Each structure stands twice: as C-alpha cells, then as structure tokens.
Amino acid sequence: MAGIVECVPNVSEGRRAGAIDRIAGAISSVPGVRLLDRTSDLDHNRSVFTFAGPPDAVEAAAHALVDAALREIDLRGHTGAHPRIGAVDVVPFVPLAGTTMDECVALARRFGRAVAQRHGLPVYFYARAATRPDRVRLPDIRKPQFEGLQDLMSTTHVPDAGPPRVHPTAGAMVTGARPPLIAFNIELATTDVAVAKRIAKAIRESSGGLPQVQALGFELTDPPRAQVSMNILDTSVTSLPTVWHEVERRAHDAGVEVLRGELIGLMPLDAAVQVTADALRLEGLTRDRIVEAHFIDQAG
C-alpha cells in the first residue's frame, strides 16, 4: 500500500496547552508523518489535528496519538460545547495521492480493532467504514455522548470492536474512512445574518440543497459581517466552484456582494484542480497536468 493518507483526529482537549502539545508531539515524532495543521477551540474544549504521510506511518502516528491522548485526558472532568463520546473522539482516514477509499476502510478497521484490544476501548466504525446504516453518520453515533453511552451499549450502541463497557476515563472512539472534507466559509458584504442563514439553508443537503454540503449562517463581529460557513464532504459530488457560484448567485439575488472566501485548514490538490478547471474553463483538467503532481512521493 503506497501513496499518501490523511488523518484528521478530534480529541476532547482544547484548553491545556501542555497536554495538546504532547499529543501533537506524539504524532509528529513518527518518521514520514507531517503534522500539517492543529486547531484548538477553547469553547468546544476540543482539538483537531491534520496529519498525513504514507499509510503505515499514518497508522503508527494514529496509535501514538491514542496513547498520548489517553494519558493526558480524563473525560470525567471534561466540559465543552461540542458533543463527544471519547477522549479520542473520532479518527477519520482520508485517501489522497495514490491511495483508495477501500484501503482507508481497511486501515480504519484494523486501527480500530487494535485500539479496542490495546486499551479496552469500545470502538465504532463510521462513514465509509461503517458496517451498518445507522453508523454512517457521526452525529448518530455520538448522540448519547460520553455520559449517556453506557445505557445504550447493549441496544443501539453495541460496539463494532472492543468491550461493551465505556472506558472510565477515555469513553469510546469512532474511526472510519471518508473523502477529504473541505471547511470553507464565504463572507458577505452585509451585517444582516438573516441573509447568510437563508443562503445556508438553501444550499445545505439537510434542507434539500446541494448534496454533501453542510452549511450554517453566522454573524462575525470584527469586522461585523454575515458569513456562510460550510463543510464540503465530498468534492467529487459537489465541487468548490459549484458551492461558490450557488452562494454568489443567491447573494446577488438578495442584493448582496460576496466579499471573500476563507479556507479552514488545507485542501487536497484535486480540489484546487477543480477550481482551476472551472475558472479557466479547462474541461477535463486533471492533476497530471500539474507538473509537481508527478513528484508527490508515493514511496510509502
């Protein structure tokens, strides 16, 4: 298995800088792995790491992350705005250059079973690695949260791996495989958050909009303006240009200009190629027309 896999784990600690640093250090100490991004949120009390590398190295780094997080985090004392069931809440694996979704599904399940065995953690497989339809969506798995999970362990929440007992300090873990997710916001030239909320509702899949798009309208304060905040879950289904044009069209219909985009974290090369193809009307442009794409290290 050659190529590059991305891993974007969420851990339930966003406040104690020392603990977060040690978890980050555990990831980046694995040779071949690059820690590309880390974001901690005080309100959510939660950190998201983005790392990537050859599959074997990424798997080893995911284990190193679990080891470190279980040492650092005790969920019994955890408060935060974001729903969670575990110290290591969710570990998604994402196929990039030279890897396939099937390989990432196999990687996630192997990783999940190993974590279950090593740490006695109940583990759930989600997204493309789900083994049942009610495990595909993360919110469905996470709904009872750490505090309510034990009551459902023998009914709706029988683990896919590991014991049917919530770990006393680390709870449970979700892992799986999914396409690259792009977190992308668009700021509007208005302070009227109602416009952003209307656009968000119109374009998100859950209310009948664009498939594989999540969207919310927010009010930014500094400077004051309305924002459409989005996750694009699968750019092979709905691309960034499609989202951009749709938001722009609906903003113009409301008499509002689009000010700027904002990329949270990183985007995969294929997403930038889609944007380039759309902007320059280069039908059928693929990554092999980008010189450097031929030199992405796939040594594995």
Added chain:
Amino acid sequence: MAGIVECVPNVSEGRRAGAIDRIAGAISSVPGVRLLDRTSDLDHNRSVFTFAGPPDAVEAAAHALVDAALREIDLRGHTGAHPRIGAVDVVPFVPLAGTTMDECVALARRFGRAVAQRHGLPVYFYARAATRPDRVRLPDIRKPQFEGLQDLMSTTHVPDAGPPRVHPTAGAMVTGARPPLIAFNIELATTDVAVAKRIAKAIRESSGGLPQVQALGFELTDPPRAQVSMNILDTSVTSLPTVWHEVERRAHDAGVEVLRGELIGLMPLDAAVQVTADALRLEGLTRDRIVEAHFIDQAG
C-alpha cells in the same frame, strides 16, 4: 541542491518518429527523471520535450538528450517554419519546488560549458542566464538562424562557451534559466479573427499590454472560431487570472463570449494556486495549504 527542476528543450526534428522516440528514450532512461510531455510539430519540424526531476538527474538527462539529438539530426537537410540555430535549439531550465532561479542559472551555464566542450558546439546563454543584455531574448540570438550564424560569429554572435565555429551538422545551442512558461489559449464565441487579433494586440507586452505576456490572434477551423493564443512568461508578474479577466473584459466589450481555455502542456502548482486564490477570493493562499504540496519529493 535539492528539489525539482523542469527542463523544456526544443529540438529541430518533428517529422521522423523513430528519431524523436530515440531522443525521448534518452531522456526518460535517466533514473529520477520523468518525461511529462512531448509535442512534435510537422510544419515547424520541431519537437518540444518537458521533463523534470531532481537537478542532478535533469542535468544528466539534458546531456543524454544532446547526445541523442546530435546522433539523429543533421541540420544541413533541415527545413521547417520555425527559426532555429541548432539541432538542439534551446534548453531552458526552470526552478520548481524547492529550487531557485540562481541554482538554475548555475546549472544552465555548467551544462552549456560541458556541451561546448564535449561536442565542440558554440553555446549561448539566454534569459536569466544571459551574461549580456542582447542575449536575454531568444529571438535576438536565433535571428541569423543556422544558415546565417557563421557570418556573425566574430561580431554580434561570439559564443558564451565553445568555439566560434558553427558545428557542421548540429549548428549551435542556446541554454538558460527562466520562470515556468504557461502556454494558454482562449477560444472566443466568434469566427471573426479580427476580434482575437485586437485582443491579442491589446494584452501583449510588446504592444504595451500586460508585462510578460505574448499573444497572437488565430483562426481555428474545426470548429471555426477565433482564438487568443498566449504565452505567460512569468506568472509572478502577470498571473493566469489577470490574463483571463482581461481577455474576458475585452471580449465582452466587443460583444463576444469567452468559450473555453486551453492549456498546452502542463502548469506549475503555484499557477493553479493563483487561480484558486482568485476564483474563491482566498487572499494570500499559498501552496502550503495544499495537502499534497508537503509531499513533493525534494530528496534530490
């Protein structure tokens, strides 16, 4: 010297497939080098190869190309529409990921001196590797062509390396370093070539338009439509989005729609990042926000 260098040599043979294949084979037989593109033109009787790799490998492949081309090509029998002074007419080196222009200037001069010595060829340094102002532009060097070069060898065309004698079968060679060149065309929804010619004249540097842009208007036959054909010589000076918007604006002023873009060959990652930044208004977007950019092999 680590990183990736691109090399885009032009050789004066575009008709004999066997000879072209053997030259291509000489390039791609060098370990670490990837032959990314090859284009042969019957009218011009000329082939352009695009290859890239670690600098040492690219330098070795450029020598392999010269060896093969000098075996295959005898300029005494060469006819074709395109001006040329040599069997290997021009060998530009282009810095990409992890390499600098200075490194490519040094590489081009070392390569040129070695070719001059090995093959007894007069060699000229051009573009960023030029040692005098009248050697910066390729057309100035190429103007006398193979047939007229000997007469100027002791006046305007004293070689930068090698003997002041045109090689009987291989002529002379130009080598140098330059930024990535993007060959990009825009097709217009009109058969009126005058519109394309007017736009080309307005945007090209030589008639007072956009710096580092060459442009011509052409008439395509199948399907019939007008085309603005461009070379963008340095996207750090004039980017693809600037060119696109300018052509689009002038086309609209003429009441003509822009149909599509056409990329000839490849584009560097940074150019796609510029297009993405413009299309999504992501100010300050850089390649390090592209996941795979962190895995471009710079082992050298």
